[in-house]
Amino acid sequence: MDGLTHALLGATLAQLPSPRRCPLGPGQRLGVGALGGLFPDIDYALFPRWPLEFLAYWHQGPTHSLLLAPLWAGLLALVLRLHPALRARCRELFLLLFIGILSHDLLDALTGYGTQLLSPLSAVRFSADLLFVIDGYFTLLLGLCLAVLYRRPGRRVVLLPPLAYLGLLFGLKQLALYQGGAPVAIPQPFSPLYWQLIDPHRQRSLYLRLAPDPVAVLVSSRLGYPGWQQGYQAGPGARWQPYGPSSADPDWQAEVAQAWRHPALRPFRDFARYPYLYRLERHEAERCVWFSDLRYDWPALPASFRYGLCHRAGGDWRLYRMRYLSERRQRL
Template sequence: MDSLTQFALGAAVSTACLGKTLGPRKAALVGGVLGTLPDLDVFLPFDDPVDSFVFHRGWTHSLIVHALAAPLIGEVLVRLFRALRTQRLWVYATVYLCFATHALIDAITVYGTRILWPLYPDPVGVGSVFIIDPLYTLPLLAAVIWALFKRDWGRGFARGLTAALVVSTAYLGLSVVLQDRMEARARTIFADAGLAPERVFAIAAPFTTLVWKVIGLEDGRYHNLYLSFLDDPDARPRIYTHARGADLARCLDETPAFDKLAWFSRGFYRVEWVDDRIVVSDLRMGLTPGYAFRFAIARETGDGATVAIYPERDLSHRRNADGDVDWLLARLQGRPAVRMAEDLSPDPDGPVRRMC
């Protein structure tokens, strides 16, 4: 999630645990700092942009590492604040909760988080909320702003803080239920269209859980379907089908950057030629064709062969195509709308450039 949300969650958790002892203001500030610490891994050096992409939210987001770090940082707090010296174990637990809740809400987003590293090295990415979701953040932020203006604990404040934590947590739980419903609905729509994707994955749209992007993955192609909870039950939204570049991916055997991207994306990737370079996109983040994470990892040589290159972020496509804002607003209202950027994409079954 975004840094503001992580600060607000950490502050709310810390205030709930330590607010009576430290006072709401100090507890909120302490928790806000703790809630942002795991994201300091963005300052760690990585070998290349692909490593920076796939290894973010790594060991600093591990619940196991958090359990080891909590007593160390907790002890610093105990020595820093005299009021906490009789509550050492509770302070340790609070630090752990601030760290762990950071990792767990990150895992609810689609990016993925290695919450059980090193026992389970693969990232967990549910995808039921976008990285910025006001409906989740605003209750927590309201409680934290309240805390920052209070020096003493009070019954009314305690009730408000509890309500903020309950409502925000319930919203995350609801998002998982909604995601399951959208995937079930998408399977029905795909089946009615004569399609049988091997995997179906619903991902919350930016800033909302009203609209969902559903990816139906096949070996050689993938299908995008955009569903709204306000859709007419009898409507059948447009299915956009695109080439996935599975044959081209075979040119990348034994290419470390490709192996990392295929692993991290859990197979939801697309491979394509962009000029004389082979670009790999993570299908889960962003919209066709301007995905948020696109990497050029190989190029064409003069004799027609391909060779691995130092990975580079590919920015040849705009993140938002013309008409996307109007299209999204229409889908938020449940109105049918054609996304022109995908409607004009090449026919996935048409002629393609040579594979290697």
């Protein structure tokens, strides 16, 4: 999830312990909880140096582990207690930081990325495919909860709206799976009423609209993606589209197969759950083969996970990535 949502959730949950158990003020709880909610994404420091390996193997690994959460909370608590006002509050700091870190780990596991909750004992990624990485409705509900709890700490009942929203998402996901007859449903940006259905056995997918969402249409248009809604189909007549890491163009088939099997692309192959051929490019004497993952592909928006190999006739393949929300490429 995005950093704002993580910070809000950590700060919100930090208001729940009773004053007897945690005699810190609402402002202190807010800051410490938000820090715990943000901390696991400190692993992003590795992204600029090794972007593909980071996404494939390291991100949402040790810093997102439930098993290591007490360690990170303890280390952060020792650092924070250096502040004179917090010197005697190590136990309380540990509690709030631990809650915030756990909230981050479990929230990420609700998205489609996949979180290594049992790292370093296991590299298995847990993913509920329930929340998109940015969900304005969920973030707004958390903000309202925090506003109430900041004035009235300990009122656990105010958490019911965001929990009910997660229940609604689960129900909408089951409805999408039922309507499409697919084994996989991936949440989409802007609206809980829009889903991507994937049938990995037949390597086909479709974008499904359960019902119109005028708020999502307005938001997508304001953000510069007015054609977003047109990419989603409604009703039993929705048509599936094939996907996969191959090429129907006979002039490219050998190069696509060679690029897909290239050792430099191994981290992409290890990470991608639903890989497909994103683009074939020819720049004068250079030819490029690009791949992406359906989890990061949406109508009218540029895919965010795009890696490719380029070469000249008789030359070696070179690995590139496309920058987020851009067509600019960067050599790795």
